[in-house]
Amino acid sequence: MADKQYRIGEFSKLVGLSTYTLRYYEDQGLIVSQRDGNGVRYYTENDIQWVGFILHLKGTGLRLNDLKRYVRLRAEGDSTITERRDMLQKTKDDAEADIAELQMHLKVLIRKIDWYDGKVDHTIDDSESFHDYLQQFNDTKENK
Amino acid sequence: MADKQYRIGEFSKLVGLSTYTLRYYEDQGLIVSQRDGNGVRYYTENDIQWVGFILHLKGTGLRLNDLKRYVRLRAEGDSTITERRDMLQKTKDDAEADIAELQMHLKVLIRKIDWYDGKVDHTIDDSESFHDYLQQFNDTKENK
DNA sequence: TCTTGACTTAAAGTGCACTCGAAGGTGTTT
DNA sequence: AAACACCTTCGAGTGCACTTTAAGTCAAGA
Numbered sequence: 001m002a003d004k005q006y007r008i009g010e011f012s013k014l015v016g017l018s019t020y021t022l023r024y025y026e027d028q029g030l031i032v033s034q035r036d037g038n039g040v041r042y043y044t045e046n047d048i049q050w051v052g053f054i055l056h057l058k059g060t061g062l063r064l065n066d067l068k069r070y071v072r073l074r075a076e077g078d079s080t081i082t083e084r085r086d087m088l089q090k091t092k093d094d095a096e097a098d099i100a101e102l103q104m105h106l107k108v109l110i111r112k113i114d115w116y117d118g119k120v121d122h123t124i125d126d127s128e129s130f131h132d133y134l135q136q137f138n139d140t141k142e143n144k
Numbered sequence: 145m146a147d148k149q150y151r152i153g154e155f156s157k158l159v160g161l162s163t164y165t166l167r168y169y170e171d172q173g174l175i176v177s178q179r180d181g182n183g184v185r186y187y188t189e190n191d192i193q194w195v196g197f198i199l200h201l202k203g204t205g206l207r208l209n210d211l212k213r214y215v216r217l218r219a220e221g222d223s224t225i226t227e228r229r230d231m232l233q234k235t236k237d238d239a240e241a242d243i244a245e246l247q248m249h250l251k252v253l254i255r256k257i258d259w260y261d262g263k264v265d266h267t268i269d270d271s272e273s274f275h276d277y278l279q280q281f282n283d284t285k286e287n288k
Numbered sequence: 289t290c291t292t293g294a295c296t297t298a299a300a301g302t303g304c305a306c307t308c309g310a311a312g313g314t315g316t317t318t
Numbered sequence: 319a320a321a322c323a324c325c326t327t328c329g330a331g332t333g334c335a336c337t338t339t340a341a342g343t344c345a346a347g348a
Contacts, residue, residue, distance in 0.1 A: 053256075109236050
């Protein structure tokens, strides 16, 4: 479990990013690599964790520019902790809103599938339009 | 409640797509509009429902090309119902997988926020790394 | 009459995040 | 010696879904 070192090709497979992307991220300041005597990049366990983490952030919808800002703040030290926290909080809120929206769209999709199923096995009147079918799910009164 | 007719400008506001996009969608075969004597497009309630529906599909991650295929199938009539159903089923499965992934990323994000909070109010040891902090949530055995 | 809003085609531009290729170099392995 | 993996800069290409512009026409309303 010593601090194994990985060159870019191996590291690339470990983290699931192409070597192109790794160099690109480094250009962008998202990753810092170390170099051996010949100028060849190498990475350690720490870097695996770091890349894993930024991929989680990206996975929640954070864009590269914001990710860059986050990294810059981190480099400035503890004085920026609340700012970083707030940034992640906003990212979280946005992601939760995205999920809620997705689920709302999904609900209609699922009903359309049900509607198709009803058509196929004739449990839904052949003449009923999907729009009419959908209506029945609207609690006409409390339509929160 | 007669069949009100909307010209593209008004319709655009109703459905939340720019007039550019509406014409673009029409080019792409996603929307069909009617024309008055002067060749000016108009839309009806039906079109509002249709656009609403394709926006739900898009909202679940369906790409324009697939949406086009869906519309083509629809135009072919009832014989394509199962194919359309299966298409929506796949879209649904994909969307649910996306949500699951998003939630997985979100979980880490939330823990990072908690970790920041712990740092700020000193309920987490100042020297504890986030990676170590994260570990405690891994039910080392059944790590489903 | 002038403004507004519509129409056409075709092409170019935008934003994002890569992704690739050229062209030339170094060091290690077979 | 050749193959391989790495290095550099930098510019161009990709994919997607719009978005805008150009340049010209037409018709209804104030």
